[in-house]
Amino acid sequence: MIWLWGSLALWAAATALNVALAGSSLARSRAVRLLIPALFGVTLLVLWEGVVRGLDVSPVILPPPSAIGARIAGDLPLLWTDFVQTILKGALPGYAIGCGAAVLTAILIDRSPFLQRGLLPVGNFVAALPVVGIAPILVMWFGFDWQSKAAVVVVMVFFPVLVNMVAGLAATDRMQRDLMATWSAGYWQSLVKLRLPAALPFLFNGLKIATTLALIGAIVAEFFGSPTRGMGFRISTAVGQLALDLVWAEIAVAALAGSAFYGLVALIERGLTFWHPSQRARV
Amino acid sequence: MTVIEARNVGLTFATNDGPVHALKDVNLSIGKGEFVSFIGPSGCGKTTFLRAIAALEHPTEGTLTVNGMSPDAARQARAYGYVFQAAGLYPWRTIAGNVRLPLEIMGFSKAEQAERVERVLALVDLEGFGKKFPWQLSGGMQQRASIARALAFDADILLMDEPFGALDEIVRDRLNEELLALWARTGKTIGFVTHSIPEAVYLSTKIVVMSPRPGRITDVIDSPLPRERPLEIRDTPEFIAIAHRVREGLRAGHGYEV
Amino acid sequence: MLPVLTVLLAILALWYAGAVLMNAQWARDQAARAGVEIGVAEILRDTMSQERPVLPAPHQVAAEFGKTVFGTKVTSKRSLVWHGWVTLSATAVGFALGSAAGILLAIGIVHSRAMDLSVMPWAIASQTIPILAIAPMVIVVLSSMGVTGLLPKAIISAWLSFFPVVVGMVKGLRAPDAMQLDQLKTWGASKGQTFWKLRLPASMPYLFASLKVSVAASLVGAIVGELPAGATAGLGARLLSGSYYGQTVMIWAALFAAALLAAALVGLIAAIERVVLRRMGMAR
Numbered sequence: 001m002i003w004l005w006g007s008l009a010l011w012a013a014a015t016a017l018n019v020a021l022a023g024s025s026l027a028r029s030r031a032v033r034l035l036i037p038a039l040f041g042v043t044l045l046v047l048w049e050g051v052v053r054g055l056d057v058s059p060v061i062l063p064p065p066s067a068i069g070a071r072i073a074g075d076l077p078l079l080w081t082d083f084v085q086t087i088l089k090g091a092l093p094g095y096a097i098g099c100g101a102a103v104l105t106a107i108l109i110d111r112s113p114f115l116q117r118g119l120l121p122v123g124n125f126v127a128a129l130p131v132v133g134i135a136p137i138l139v140m141w142f143g144f145d146w147q148s149k150a151a152v153v154v155v156m157v158f159f160p161v162l163v164n165m166v167a168g169l170a171a172t173d174r175m176q177r178d179l180m181a182t183w184s185a186g187y188w189q190s191l192v193k194l195r196l197p198a199a200l201p202f203l204f205n206g207l208k209i210a211t212t213l214a215l216i217g218a219i220v221a222e223f224f225g226s227p228t229r230g231m232g233f234r235i236s237t238a239v240g241q242l243a244l245d246l247v248w249a250e251i252a253v254a255a256l257a258g259s260a261f262y263g264l265v266a267l268i269e270r271g272l273t274f275w276h277p278s279q280r281a282r283v
Numbered sequence: 284m285t286v287i288e289a290r291n292v293g294l295t296f297a298t299n300d301g302p303v304h305a306l307k308d309v310n311l312s313i314g315k316g317e318f319v320s321f322i323g324p325s326g327c328g329k330t331t332f333l334r335a336i337a338a339l340e341h342p343t344e345g346t347l348t349v350n351g352m353s354p355d356a357a358r359q360a361r362a363y364g365y366v367f368q369a370a371g372l373y374p375w376r377t378i379a380g381n382v383r384l385p386l387e388i389m390g391f392s393k394a395e396q397a398e399r400v401e402r403v404l405a406l407v408d409l410e411g412f413g414k415k416f417p418w419q420l421s422g423g424m425q426q427r428a429s430i431a432r433a434l435a436f437d438a439d440i441l442l443m444d445e446p447f448g449a450l451d452e453i454v455r456d457r458l459n460e461e462l463l464a465l466w467a468r469t470g471k472t473i474g475f476v477t478h479s480i481p482e483a484v485y486l487s488t489k490i491v492v493m494s495p496r497p498g499r500i501t502d503v504i505d506s507p508l509p510r511e512r513p514l515e516i517r518d519t520p521e522f523i524a525i526a527h528r529v530r531e532g533l534r535a536g537h538g539y540e541v
Numbered sequence: 542m543l544p545v546l547t548v549l550l551a552i553l554a555l556w557y558a559g560a561v562l563m564n565a566q567w568a569r570d571q572a573a574r575a576g577v578e579i580g581v582a583e584i585l586r587d588t589m590s591q592e593r594p595v596l597p598a599p600h601q602v603a604a605e606f607g608k609t610v611f612g613t614k615v616t617s618k619r620s621l622v623w624h625g626w627v628t629l630s631a632t633a634v635g636f637a638l639g640s641a642a643g644i645l646l647a648i649g650i651v652h653s654r655a656m657d658l659s660v661m662p663w664a665i666a667s668q669t670i671p672i673l674a675i676a677p678m679v680i681v682v683l684s685s686m687g688v689t690g691l692l693p694k695a696i697i698s699a700w701l702s703f704f705p706v707v708v709g710m711v712k713g714l715r716a717p718d719a720m721q722l723d724q725l726k727t728w729g730a731s732k733g734q735t736f737w738k739l740r741l742p743a744s745m746p747y748l749f750a751s752l753k754v755s756v757a758a759s760l761v762g763a764i765v766g767e768l769p770a771g772a773t774a775g776l777g778a779r780l781l782s783g784s785y786y787g788q789t790v791m792i793w794a795a796l797f798a799a800a801l802l803a804a805a806l807v808g809l810i811a812a813i814e815r816v817v818l819r820r821m822g823m824a825r
Contacts, residue, residue, distance in 0.1 A: 015655075022655035033658060040659035061682050118544030122552075128753070129803050130761040132673075133776075133796045136784030141563075141595065175367050178339050182365040183385040183436075184358055193384065197375045215671040223677070223768050224784055232674065239677040239769065242685075247678045255670040262669035275374035275416060 007050020014043040063245040071245040072252060078234075079253050085230040087257050089146035090218035094153025099161050099210055101154070103203070106165035107191070120166060127159040135221040144225050152221040157210035164206030168199025201276045204269040211261045219254065286350060286440065286472045287313040287336055293344030294331055294498075304497030305331040306342070311491065311500065315439075318466055318473045320483035321491045322529060323536070328498020329476045329491075333442050336474060337365055349440070361389060363440035364433030368448050370425035372417040372432075379404070379413030382432045389436055403431040406465060423454040427461075434469070441473045448478065456514060459485055463512060480533075481517055484508075484525050492529055494536020502532035556599055563596040564588035597790045605794040618773075621798045627775040628763050629802060631691050635698020636759040640752060642699070643706030650707070651714040651740070652732060664707045672700060676762065677769040694766035694775075701762040702755035709751025713744025742821060749814040756806045764799060776802070 018036050026032045045065045051057070052064040059067060072079065109115040135152050142148035172195055180190045222232025231250050238246040273279055294306040306328045313319050321329035334340040335347060338354035349357035357363065364385075372381045379400050386396045404410055407427040417425055426446055433441060447455045459482060466473060477483050483490050484506070492502040506525060508516065516522055561584070568587040572579035579587075589598045597605075609621040616623060646664075650657045676697050683693040717739050725735050767777030776799045783792035 018659050019655040022658045027654070027658065036655075036658040037660075037662040041663065061686060114544050115548070116544075118546075118548035121545050122548055125804060128757045128807050129800045130757075130764050132761060132765065133780055133799050136780055136792050137789070137796075139784065140787075140789065175369060175371055178334075179365065179367065179371055180388075181339060182337055182358065182363070183388050184361060185388045189388050193388065194373070197373065212669055212671065216673045219671050219674045220765055223765070224781070235674055236677050236769070239681045242681070244678060244682070251674055251678075254674050258669040258671055259666060273375075275418070 001054055003050045004054025007047045007054070010050075011043045011047045014039050060242045060244060063248060067245045068248040068252065071249040075246065075249065079249060081229050082231045082234050082250065083253055083257065085146060085227075086149070086218050086222065086232060087215070087261075090149035090221070090230070091153055091214040091261075093146075094150035094218065095157055095210060095214040097150070098154035098157035098214075099207060102158050102161035102206075103165050105158075106162055106169060109166070110169055110191075111187075116166060120163065123159045123163050127163060131156045132217065132220045135217075135224040138221070139225045144227050146230075149218045149221045149226075149230075153214045153217040156213045156217040160209050160213065161203070161206040164202050164209075165199060168202030169195050171202060172198050200269075200273050201278070204265065204273060207265050208262060208269070211265055212258060215254065215258050215261065284315045285312050286315050286317075287311070287474070288348045289332075289345065290347075291345035292332075292335065292342045292347050294328070294335060294340060294342045295344075306335070307497035307499050309345070309498075309500055311503070313472060313474065313489075315472055316470050317489055318475065318487045319489045319491060320487040321474070321476045321493060322478070322480065322483045323493035323533065324495060326495035326498070327493040327536070328495070329493050330444055331498060332493075333444055333474055333476050336440075337363060337442055361436055362438055363442050364436070364438045366426075366429055366433045366441070366443040366446045368445045370417070370422075370429040372425055372428060374417055377414050377416055378409065378420070378428050381417065381428060382413075382435050385432060385436055391436070399435050399437075403434045404428075406434060406468070407431045408461065421454075423450050423458060426450065426458065430462075430465075434465075439471055441471050443473065444476045445478060446475075447482070455482070460514060462486065467510065480526050480529050484522060484529060485512065485514075485517060490525070490529055492532035492536070494533070499536075501536040502528070504528055504532075553599060556596075560594065560596045560598040561585060561588045564591055564594045567591060567595065593787050594789055597793050601790050602793045602797060605790045606797055609794060610798070621776075621779070621794060624774060624776050624779050624795070625798050625802055627691075628694075628760070628767065628777065628799075631694035631763040631766065631775070632698050632756075632759045632802075632806070634691065635695035635700075635762060636702050636756050638695065639699035639702030639759065640706045640755060643703045643755075644710050644748070646703075647707050647710035647714060648736070650711050652736075661711065664704055664711075667704050668708065672704075673697075673762065673765055675700075676765045680766055680769045694763045697766045698759035698762040701758040705751045705755040705758060706748075709747050709754075710744060713747025714740045716740075716743045716747060745818060745821060749810065749817070753807050753810050753814075756810055757803055760799070760803050760806060 018039055021027060021032055021036055027036075048062075049064045049066060052062055109119060132152070134155060135148070138151045138155075139148045142151050176194060176198075177190070180194060185193070219232040219235070222230045223236050226233040231254055234250050235247050238244070238250070270279055289309050289311045292306055292309040293304070296303040296305055309328075309332060321332065323329050331340055335342055336349060336354060338358040341354075347354055350360070350362050352360070352362075372378070373384070376384065382400045382403060383396050386399060391399070400413065401410075404413055407430055409424065409427055409431060412420065412424070412428075417428070420428070426449075430443075430446070433443075447458050450458070463486060475483075475486060488506050488510075490502075490504040490506060491500055492504070493499065494501045504525060508521060508525070565584050565588055568584050568591070569579060571587075572583075588594070590601065591597075594601070606621065609619060613620040613622075646660070650661055650664075679697055680693045683689070683696070714736075721739060722735070725739060730738070763775070764777035764780070767775040768781055773782075776795050779795040780792055780799075783789070783795060
């Protein structure tokens with residue numbers, strides 16, 4: 001019982017501290033703005049540990065964070081193998097191919113408003129579909145290994161990035177295009193010097209969304225069939241064996257990978273679109 | 284020497300609500316080195332006419348020649364620089380980068396680009412600001428950079444569409460003076476669209492008063508004011524007389540509509 | 542309309558071509574095994590009607606779809622309508638729960654600085670985490686606690702629809718600019734009045750935009766929730782059994798049913814959005 005009450009007390013104290021910090025002038029500093037959510041997260045973990053231990057929850061239902069941590073530490077090679085299979089071999093190549101194809105397609109259909117008016121509604125429609133459903137079909141075509149997972153990722157990221165890129169290419173206003181006309185600039189000059197840089201903020205919006213989609217695609221595709229490694233595979237088999245601490249360990253790795261991937265794209269975005277108001281605004 | 288010649292120029296837009304006569308029976312000759320202002324209420328066709336000279340619009344009637352060629356040919360020969368109402372600088376390029384942009388497109392050598400950028404930035408009093416980004420500059424400075432950009436490739440004609448409209452009066456006065464000095468130094472032919480009567484009278488050698496529905500010229504005033512003009516000239520009786528004539532022309536064309 | 546139709550027709554044409562190309566190998570293998578020569582015309586005919594094609598032809602999918610939707614009793618376990626209903630019910634419950642919770646949390650975030658600073662970073666960060674990976678575990682854990690059927694899937698759907706709604710609603714509730722908020726202050730409006738009269742109406746376009754995203758996410762959640770072993774009902778289960786037994790046409794028909802369901806759900810929200818925004822005078 002001491003676990004339960006102790007953690008509840010700690011959670012209450014931390015929340016009080018957070019409320020105090022948030023209301024004070026200290027909240028303006030960057031360090032405090034990072035501290036508050038971090039404190040929130042840590043106390044959630046403590047509460048989790050406390051409730052599980054205090055109420056004697058079976059590890060088959062919900063393992064405590066300490067057990068998960070132990071599993072991560074103890075099973076690093078396994079987690080690494082799965083990470084390589086799913087993220088490095090499945091998600092990343094699929095992401096690169098899918099996004100690249102989407103950008104190229106957007107540029108190709110740029111000169112044909114007819115094709116744009118036809119492809120965009122179709123693209124918006126496909127982007128809303130449960131694309132993970134095509135995983136079994138792609139496994140049938142490309143086999144069990146990482147290629148089919150990469151293929152699923154390609155299909156998942158293609159349309160959101162295409163829609164965003166087309167929006168980006170259309171983002172220049174009439175005045176800018178007229179100015180280019182007064183210099184008698186050709187189509188490619190105008191594309192490279194004006195429209196592509198102007199499209200970058202939109203493109204990155206799509207690329208960031210695509211990072212999450214890539215991860216989901218790669219992992220869920222493995223639920224449909226996979227060689228004996230990979231994060232999705234590990235999760236579904238560990239669930240079958242009720243080894244829930246391993247499942248949580250894999251999810252923790254997935255969460256870290258997802259955040260790191262997103263963070264990396266956001267960093268590149270900051271470098272390439274430093275000039276955009278959203279990057280310059282200091283809240 | 285006539286640089287821009289318009290004969291019976293007409294421009295009709297077909298819209299959902301019927302045809303719009305943006306320009307009708309426009310006859311005008313602009314000589315080399317003149318500073319011509321176009322003034323009139325919204326819809327009188329002044330911007331449309333400027334854009335037609337720039338080959339951004341095409342007349343549906345009459346003939347329009349620039350430097351003896353069609354406006355399209357003149358555009359391809361890079362005969363003019365265009366300054367819009369907004370500076371329209373690229374936020375991802377420095378000021379120098381922005382001024383360099385048309386030079387890159389037109390294929391000037393790197394060395395020439397550098398030399399020209401420096402020269403025109405000095406002309407508009409922006410030396411030392413080349414490495415800054417547009418958002419680091421005030422509105423007036425951005426507009427000066429935009430003018431520098433239009434001057435960079437030595438076009439003989441400068442077309443300006445209400446370039447100072449978005450700026451406050453004090454900055455505007457200063458830029459008016461600088462523009463006149465620039466004109467004196469470079470001897471370009473300038474077409475200038477404005478809403479402001481004092482600005483039109485202060486800057487021009489010729490004032491073209493226009494009125495809407497259909498867009499047409501109601502008066503062409505050759506200014507008797509000397510080329511050298513300090514700002515104080517705006518308080519002299521000659522200036523006021525010309526401004527009065529412009530106002531009359533506007534009122535006549537406008538009728539009683541608000 | 543015409544461009545869309547053209548694109549769809551082009552896709553259909555490519556699909557037929559693809560079916561011929563991809564199923565041709567099987568046709569040739571069968572012919573070789575029987576020791577028979579096979580010509581182009583036979584290949585064309587055969588590839589259009591194989592039982593286990595690599596790529597089913599559009600008319601095959603349409604036939605299977607028609608059979609399992611219209612030709613089968615709605616209460617039968619072979620009916621796509623029945624499977625669709627199973628998935629839809631989980632989706633709807635999950636979507637309702639998740640969106641409601643999301644809206645409430647968003648209101649809390651906008652009105653409490655502490656909640657804003659502690660929860661919002663996690664809400665945004667959570668969008669980078671593949672939450673769907675948790676689905677199998679949630680199903681198994683809940684079933685070992687005796688909770689089966691619709692509820693576990695609804696929980697996954699709720700979880701997936703929760704975060705887009707939080708992020709979108711927070712953006713929407715914060716959409717009014719400083720000028721409008723100051724105006725209300727000069728009239729002595731309370732926080733509650735500001736909420737009901739300004740923030741809530743202003744947030745409607747943002748809310749609907751994120752509802753469309755989250756209903757699609759809810760559907761995916763319900764489908765993935767049907768994947769863990771033992772599921773026999775729902776479109777996800779249908780996809781899985783089709784993949785286990787090599788019934789490609791069944792997979793494609795189920796996929797189409799899922800696509801139609803997604804389109805219908807998003808379309809429904811879009812229709813509601815149009816009506817609401819028009820009555821509020823915010824229609825664009």
